[in-house]
Amino acid sequence: MAAMDATSGYDRMKELKEFDGSKMGVKGLSDSGITSIPRFFVHPPETLSDFKNSSSTCTNIPIIDLSGIINSKDNDHRLKIVEQVKEAAKTWGFFQVINHGVPISVIDETIHAIKAFHDQPHEVKAKYYKRENELGGVMYTSNNDLYRAKSAAWHDSLQAWMGPEPLKVADLPEICRNEVVAWDKSATEVAETVMELLCEGLGLEAGKFKELTFLDARVLVGHCYPYCPQPDLTVGITSHTDPGVITVLLQNHVPGLQVKHGDEWVNVKPVPGGLIINAGDFLQIISNGEYKSIQHRVLANSSKEARISIVIFFNLAKWKGDGYHGPLPELLSSEKPAIYRNFSRQEFVENFYSKGIDTKSLIEKIKLQN
Numbered sequence: 128m129a130a131m132d133a134t135s136g137y138d139r140m141k142e143l144k145e146f147d148g149s150k151m152g153v154k155g156l157s158d159s160g161i162t163s164i165p166r167f168f169v170h171p172p173e174t175l176s177d178f179k180n181s182s183s184t185c186t187n188i189p190i191i192d193l194s195g196i197i198n199s200k201d202n203d204h205r206l207k208i209v210e211q212v213k214e215a216a217k218t219w220g221f222f223q224v225i226n227h228g229v230p231i232s233v234i235d236e237t238i239h240a241i242k243a244f245h246d247q248p249h250e251v252k253a254k255y256y257k258r259e260n261e262l263g264g265v266m267y268t269s270n271n272d273l274y275r276a277k278s279a280a281w282h283d284s285l286q287a288w289m290g291p292e293p294l295k296v297a298d299l300p301e302i303c304r305n306e307v308v309a310w311d312k313s314a315t316e317v318a319e320t321v322m323e324l325l326c327e328g329l330g331l332e333a334g335k336f337k338e339l340t341f342l343d344a345r346v347l348v349g350h351c352y353p354y355c356p357q358p359d360l361t362v363g364i365t366s367h368t369d370p371g372v373i374t375v376l377l378q379n380h381v382p383g384l385q386v387k388h389g390d391e392w393v394n395v396k397p398v399p400g401g402l403i404i405n406a407g408d409f410l411q412i413i414s415n416g417e418y419k420s421i422q423h424r425v426l427a428n429s430s431k432e433a434r435i436s437i438v439i440f441f442n443l444a445k446w447k448g449d450g451y452h453g454p455l456p457e458l459l460s461s462e463k464p465a466i467y468r469n470f471s472r473q474e475f476v477e478n479f480y481s482k483g484i485d486t487k488s489l490i491e492k493i494k495l496q497n
Contacts, residue, residue, distance in 0.1 A: 139166070142165060143273060143279075150249060152249060152252070152256075152269040153269055153353055163356060167278065168280070170361055175359065175360065178426065187395065188222055189211070190401070191208065191225070192208075193224050212324040213328030216406050217418060218419075220418070221395070221404070222403075225400060229317060233309060238437065239306075241307075241437055242379070243302050244267075244349065245349075255285070255300060261286075262480075264287075265287045265294070265298045265299055265300075266285075267286070268284060270282070275483045276483030277483065278365075280363060280364050281352060281362065282350050282351065282363055282364060285348070285349040286349075288345075288347075289345050290444065307349075310377070310437060314402075318373060321373065322336040322372075329418075329458060330457075331455075341373075345440060347437065348437070348439075350364075352435075353433045354432075354433070357427075358428065362424060362426065362427055364424055366422050367424070368421065368423075368485075369420060369440060370489065371407040371408070371410075372406075372413075374407060374438055374440050376404075376405070376437070378397050378403070379397070381397075381432055382426075384403075385423060385424050387421055405423065408489050409442060411490060412453065413452065413455050415458050420490070446472045451469040454467055467493045470493050474492075
């Protein structure tokens with residue numbers, strides 16, 4: 128896309144840089160009382176028509192009750208939950224877990240703290256606003272892929288790398304510091320439980336993913352989707368799949384998340400106290416296609432109340448000795464040969480950070496033509 132539209136004299140890059148340089152984010156635009164959105168947020172007709180035509184007969188993604196499996200000796204009950212998780216990860220790629228062991232007070236405090244950060248005047252938040260070093264530390268920004276995507280999306284984000292290198296707690300904004308640290312601990316415990324169930328669903332030892340360091344590299348992102356005056360012209364987050372192993376998502380009661388199921392987009396209804404789990408591209412690859420990463424997106428927010436979501440993306444910290452990864456050898460046989468080739472850490476990182484977020488682009492690159 129050209130920086131200058133010759134027919135209208137519109138200089139897109141100039142507007143992007145002015146917005147980025149203001150460090151006010153879309154929350155600042157929304158709070159200023161604007162009635163129309165900047166042009167670089169407007170998405171093409173083919174994207175917008177897909178939103179208008181989206182409707183679903185499905186009411187929600189699967190809900191799985193984890194009560195009774197943590198420290199439980201009831202093997203039959205655990206096998207039942209393993210089967211539910213396996214089926215959800217195969218057919219939906221998304222599910223919600225309830226009775227996961229995290230107190231509702233911790234959930235509420237986490238949402239409140241991230242909202243409090245985004246509610247601060249943009250002059251206060253500006254000290255954290257940056258784009259360099261997306262792979263470490265703490266940063267606040269609007270659209271990580273602002274300069275890489277064809278159209279911007281209506282959200283701001285606070286991002287903190289919690290591992291594998293321990294984050295300096297003092298680097299976190301004071302207004303949400305304690306809550307971010309506590310949420311990282313709670314969400315990681317839930318992720319470990321879910322990874323054990325996913326392992327058992329593949330016939331692996333429960334601790335296999337932990338042993339492979341799939342819990343260790345993780346980034347926490349606190350999204351804010353403020354009120355948008357023209358929600359029919361833009362999106363909250365573009366349709367995409369997550370690149371990593373699994374994602375744990377906490378959201379407030381303001382809706383907007385949609386998941387692709389077959390040819391339909393399903394509205395994900397927030398369940399009080401529930402956490403959303405989804406499979407990433409990496410999990411699809413290492414499971415040799417047994418588990419599926421699924422497209423999802425967030426609608427631009429038409430509510431006066433901001434949508435808040437806190438996401439932790441889990442990925443492996445230690446690549447194999449030769450720096451590659453691919454389908455787990457334990458899952459391959461003459462009857463089930465590898466459907467993906469091995470890929471390097473460099474390929475994985477460059478595929479994500481060289482463009483706007485998208486759907487399964489790494490999977491498509493490394494798929495073998497059997």
